[in-house]
Amino acid sequence: MNIKDLDTPCLVVDLDQLEKNIEEMGVLAKDHGVALWPMVKTHKSEYIVKKQLENGAEGVLAAKLGEAEKMVEAGAKKVMMAYPIIGEGKLKRLVALTEKAEVFCSIDSLEVAEILNEKAITEGIVFQCIILIDSGLKRLGIAPHEVKKFYNSLARLQGIKIVGVGTHGGHVYGAMNTESVMKAGEEEKQSVLKASEILEGLGVTCHIIALGSTPTVMVMESYKGIKQIRPGNYVFYDAIQVALGVVPLENCALRLLTTVLSVPEAGRAIIDGGSKMLGLDAGAHGNTNIRGYGIVKEKPWIVVQGLSEELGKLSYHPDEVNLKVGERLEIIPNHACSVANLVEKIYGVRNNEVVEEIIVTARGLSQ
Amino acid sequence: MNIKDLDTPCLVVDLDQLEKNIEEMGVLAKDHGVALWPMVKTHKSEYIVKKQLENGAEGVLAAKLGEAEKMVEAGAKKVMMAYPIIGEGKLKRLVALTEKAEVFCSIDSLEVAEILNEKAITEGIVFQCIILIDSGLKRLGIAPHEVKKFYNSLARLQGIKIVGVGTHGGHVYGAMNTESVMKAGEEEKQSVLKASEILEGLGVTCHIIALGSTPTVMVMESYKGIKQIRPGNYVFYDAIQVALGVVPLENCALRLLTTVLSVPEAGRAIIDGGSKMLGLDAGAHGNTNIRGYGIVKEKPWIVVQGLSEELGKLSYHPDEVNLKVGERLEIIPNHACSVANLVEKIYGVRNNEVVEEIIVTARGLSQ
Incomplete structure (x- = not known):
């Protein structure tokens, strides 16, 4: 037809362009020696995540459990929840998901850590968690200099294990030129590097040091110290990306x-x-x-x-x-x-x- | 639960309030002697349209054929398409819908009239149409004073029959006070009354003289000459209605x-x-x-x-x-x-x- x-x-999508976009991001991650964990809220589609997994994606980042479940069904073996998970129904689903894939959680408060901890202990499991860092978006996350205090507050929680840090420099979408995009990327990088240094100093091995938005990962010159990027929009791009x-x-x-x-x-x-x-x-x-x-x-x-x-x-x-x-x-x-x-x-x-x-x-x- | x-x-809806909102609009229409044809794009729900039909709705206004089809399945016997219908796939569905309910179309151009006309003649039917009038929104619709010229341009089309006029005074949503809401309502009313007078002068019986938005139908004092109102938002109301x-x-x-x-x-x-x-x-x-x-x-x-x-x-x-x-x-x-x-x-x-x-x-x- x-x-x-x-x-x-x-809605129509140009498949040649979609595939080119997905392939190029896979190459970018490989060239910079970072793991690609695309944010899947952009497309919410099993068809597209399969192409991402075929093109170098090691895991996926999901905004919602519903997305994570579908992506695991489509073949993702590792999945990270981008935002804190609360609520008994969701916790049950989170536990069920750990039986099908390697699951990572994101936390930025003691309250959520305690909720996860309690569920983990009841279930006899341990939730792998990253600490969310605010790199300038002023949405979720704690400031890098608060990481020590926050980590220490978690010390008694046996059901969660801190395995790294992550941030999303979404404030890049306010940028008006490439210089501002690069500045936001630098803020992302410095924030997680600082936070990971603090954690490593406390004896925590940061398997995950993650950042990313489509604009910032594309302008960043050096990824030294960074282990994971998670852009989302790049599969399609759009008028906002063109304007940036x-x-x-x-x-x-x-x-x-x-x-x-x-x-x-x-x-x-x-x-x-x-x-x-x-x-x-x-x-x-x-x-x-x-x-x-x-x-x-x-x-x-x-x-x-x-x-x-x-x-x-x-x-x-x-x-x-x-x-x-x-x-x-x-x-x-x-x-x-x-x-x-x-x-x-x-x-x-x-x-x-x-x-x-x-x-x-x-x-x-x-x- | x-x-x-x-x-x-x-999303949650307070059913008592929903029912009160639906009932009150039914009473308003009855009190003013106008037919209520609610716009269903607000809720897109068979459950809610049934309550509207039980509370005095004579027909429904639909933005899309998909909505119209669902509302007819839910029991609506009369349905009007709010916007022009173009495209072979849609025309087939429109014809199919005429077999299940009384269908009305909306037109504001000779091009769409000719498309409908051709389909009607092929199918051996006649599409009942209203002429869309612009009452100030500057979206779809022709100016009231252009109705004569427009109607005359349709004269040779045997597959469509003009049965009235309709408008949506959506510019009311720019109102900052009740006075401006009333002004938009008055503009709606005067525009369709003027258009219907012109048509009646040309020998057309206007079975439908329609207007409506939730704000304007609620402030209008006299409906003299108006035959149909089609508010939509009133089932729920929202922060914009509160601000107005x-x-x-x-x-x-x-x-x-x-x-x-x-x-x-x-x-x-x-x-x-x-x-x-x-x-x-x-x-x-x-x-x-x-x-x-x-x-x-x-x-x-x-x-x-x-x-x-x-x-x-x-x-x-x-x-x-x-x-x-x-x-x-x-x-x-x-x-x-x-x-x-x-x-x-x-x-x-x-x-x-x-x-x-x-x-x-x-x-x-x-x-």
């Missing part, structure tokens, strides 16, 4: 295929995809490099000006663009990771032929 | 149930629900009455300051609020209509007991 025979709105200068537009693999439903006046067109297909991500931290809600492929001068739930409003100069009712457009989303979660499947295309239906296996699995 | 035994993050002054906070029926995962410093807490549960709607048209990404129930002084995909960041004054790891919060979303689409099911609660699992039947059906 040709792409023109697909009903709209729908991480990749050129042609590296973006994911698109919304949409139809013009109405051209009520010159310079305004309405398409059949809205926020329920493209999300409303407008960049982060006031990043003014982002314009509108996506980039219209091959017609980047069209602005995706606004999104209702099921409709999008395009604006353009009528002397330069002449859209017609029924015309189809492809739009690179601002934030691919939000978008994949909105659909049941993504159509995989090669040279405009639809050759795969990629199921978003863990769509909506937020627990 | 008690609400405290639910795993988080998840449409309802008090306690009328909001839908909440995100979430757990505090980390309190990295005084005044900052991280929860396990992010943009994949709450959406990123921040109001419309620069409405500064909206603060953050939702309202924390019973603790409205907490600001939902930012949403990552799977995490939310709360900020508050540490002297006033003292959140703890493991604590649960309920958050009223900014825009309920985006939120319901993100989950497979919503837990229905009465007095904190979970008594229903409401399936979001048409989740993700964007075609």
